Amino acid sequence: MFKKIIVFLIVSLFVACGTNKPVVRTTKPTATKPVAKNTKRPISKPTETKKTETKTASNDKSNEPKTEVLEATSRVKVTTEIVLAYIDQYKDVAKKNMKNHGVPASIALAQAILESGAGTGDLSSQANNHFGIKCHKDWNGESVKHDDDEAQECFRKYDKVYDSYEDYAAFLKGRKWYQPLFKLEKNDYKGWAYGLKKAGYATDPNYPSKLIGLIERYQLNKYDAEVLGTEYVPSYKNKNVDAEEKYVSKEGKHEVIKGDTLYSLSKKYNISVDDLKRKNNLSENAISIGQLLEVK
Structure with a gap:
């Protein structure tokens, strides 16, 4: 009887071991499934970050300083800040010139900005020449060579920028073909712009519109009003005068x-x-555009 009990226990033990093995096998696949699912979620996050960075970069470009190309005796690219700094530095010189010699401060500043590249051009850097004035026969001072209409032309050199402004006014007053300009109203910057071109100051056909554009964009004519003691009227409020017609009609x-x-x-x-x-x-x-006709 004792032997039968031992045999029964041994058989029961073997049966119990056999039933436990499948349980161990089935737990392995179950454990791996959640891991595979969790690794897919973070993939989209880097893409969102890149889009945000791209938008930020494009917004930064809109904050870059505005630039414009000035081309007369030198071709240079300048920022608005450079032009404003030039105006602030030489506005008093231009106003004094207007009081002493009759050249509108707005015209002097506009020509200086254009001809010198707001003080950054070659002639202004090397010779303090801010108006692109060439030597001519009556010049006895120092000079420099610079390519303009022809290669290596002679341009005047000054010790100081102030001397350039003074000589510029004397240059205009000393030549009879500029004399009609001094008969215009002192605040007629448009008449001066067209008159300078007609008198031969520059060969560029767009010279008057470039000067007028600078004057109106930077409100340079307010310095004319300060010298004359009159009220400054912004150009956008005074559009009823055709300056070119006004000038040429005086000349007939x-x-x-x-x-x-x-x-x-x-x-x-x-x-x-x-x-x-x-x-x-x-x-x-x-008749053709640009043709000059006698009308009186």
């Missing part, structure tokens, strides 16, 4: 613009078409 001439015909000019200046043709030696009615 008209520069042809787009849309002009001999018939429209005859009505404008109260003169017959035949008289216009006779005054200007025209054999036909065709």
